[in-house]
Amino acid sequence: MKGAGQPVRVAHVIGKLSAAGVETVVSNYYQHIDRSRYQFDFYIDADSVIPPSRRLMELGARYFVIPPYQQLPRYMAALAGHFRAEGYQIVHAGMNSLSVFALGAAWAAGVPVRICHSHSTSAPGEPARNLLKTLLRPWAGVFATHRCACSAHAGAWLFGRRAMARGEVTILPNGIDCGRFGYCPELRAACRRRLGLQDRFVVGHIGRFCPQKNHGFLLELFGRLCREEPSAVLLLAGTGPLEGEIRRRVRAAGLEERVRFLGVVEDTAPLYQAMDCFVLPSRYEGLPVVAVEAQAAGLPCVFSEGVPWEADILPAVRRLPLAAPVWAWARAVAGCRGLPRQDGRARVAAAGFDIAQDAGLLERFYDACIRNEGGDALWTPSV
Known part of the structure; x- marks a missing residue:
């Protein structure tokens, strides 16, 4: 009281x-x-x-x-x-x-x-x-x-x-605290060195391992991406009830060296710096915080149509329906390679976040x- x-x-x-x-x-x-x-x-x-x-x-x-x-x-x-x-x-x-x-x-x-x-x-x-x-x-x-x-x-x-x-x-x-997520080339280089990702095409996802986040589909599209991008690496941050199943699927697909399970990451800001593309193939969302954080870091993003339109802040956001073929998703992700990164904090703040x-x-x-x-x-x- x-x-x-x-x-x-x-x-x-x-x-x-x-x-x-x-x-x-x-x-x-x-x-x-x-x-x-x-x-x-x-x-x-x-x-x-x-x-x-x-x-x-x-x-x-x-x-x-x-x-x-x-x-x-x-x-x-x-x-x-x-x-x-x-x-x-x-x-x-x-x-x-x-x-x-x-x-x-x-x-x-x-x-x-x-x-x-x-x-x-x-x-x-x-x-x-x-x-x-x-x-x-x-x-x-x-x-x-x-x-x-x-x-x-x-x-x-x-x-x-x-x-x-x-x-x-x-x-x-x-x-979000925009100041924590702004893009910094020097910080990006340091994060990639620390993770051993200097010459890799880094695809990232942050979310609980649950049906909503659709990790199975994410793994399927990443497997297709690996055919065209031999340097591709997938970072998965989070935990949840389906983590064991996804780990088994990674082993069955022979992708153990390409998929990294990071567990619960208290400070995710450095991960966004290290990534080249952020993927969110959710079945549904309210408004995911990670989508806002990724764009504050200037990351090219590929979202499903299950992510509300209010999450589209930067022009680099691409959207696909989950009914689209896996190769179309893989192509959209591959198209993010080499895209210029800019600090997205001003746009995120202007959008009300x-x-x-x-x-x-x-x-x-x-x-x-x-x-x-x-x-x-x-x-x-x-x-």
């Missing part, structure tokens, strides 16, 4: 810590928001695969570990208990359609501001997951007083086109929420 002169503590419910985009976005906002006014508490599932961030805790963040949402009664009871004990003014849930459970617990605990945040969409390839999303989507905003999304695409998916048209959804961009500006937007959003501007909950809790 906030005391006199104390910052407002915001409870961010983000699910499982897994080096994925949602926690990256919230972390970026937290590091740049005015922490004398707003502090964040992170609610994470007990089966998270990475530990809490020491850096964020040093800045004042707190982490609360709760039962995973698959244990729904325990999950909601734990959240409601914490929310009630801490006396939060704001609970901000970033779990898309699953946010209904966290916000239901917040409603039961009497939290006055309950924010539902859409970070993603859905697409074929994850039938069980998509069924759950489809069933929960109409209820996602039932307990919410305010709604927001990382892109118009993500907002329309969770809340509907009519809600977007009526201005009921606030867009909070997935901002500068976290220094976006953090101010979030502060104003929270201010408005506390003043109860635009609240649209179906029910008001009894407190």
Whole structure:
């Protein structure tokens, strides 16, 4: 609970810590928001695969570990208990359609501001997951007083086109610290030397090993690329449930010397410097942070049509449908070789992805929420 002169503590419910985009976005906002006014508490599932961030805790963040949402009664009871004990003014849930459970617990605990945040969409390839999303989507905003999304695409998916048209959804961009990602020829040369990539054509991808990111297709197109580009190397940063399967496929294709599994990389900025092309063949996305970071580094990018149009910032972005033949994807990637690199930070900032500006937007959003501007909950809790 906030005391006199104390910052407002915001409870961010983000699910499982897994080096994925949602926690990256919230972390970026937290590091740049005015922490004398707003502090964040992170609610994470007990089966998270990475530990809490020491850096964020040093800045004042707190982490609360709760039962995973698959244990729904325990999950909601734990959240409601914490929310009630801490006396939060704001609970901000970033779990898309699953946010209904966290916000239901917040409603039961009497939290006055309950924010539902859409970070993603859905697409074929994850039938069980998509069924759950489809069933929960109409209820996602039932307990919410305010709604927001990382892109118009993500907002329309969770809340509907009519809600977007009526201005009921606030867009909070997935901002980045542009200063960390600007292109630097000297840094690029040093990174490539350190990784032993001086004379290689480096294709890169950063993302969880899960159906959404479509690593199987990425590996298929890279195999085709290797026929035309004998110096090609693929860098894969991240971890996830499908990593073992992709490693087996790499061995079966005889590509062990060409594909590098980097695991969880805390500082990805040097990787973008070392790459020649960034590939994102996602089945669906809300608005991927990595797409913005890659363009800040001036990287030529090849995206699927599952990546929202708001992610197109630099002219060097190329798009292909996943239905296009693999050779067309390989040709698009090969066409990135030798393209001039330019610092993309100014364009990224102009497109609205500068976290220094976006953090101010979030502060104003929270201010408005506390003043109860635009609240649209179906029910008001009894407190």
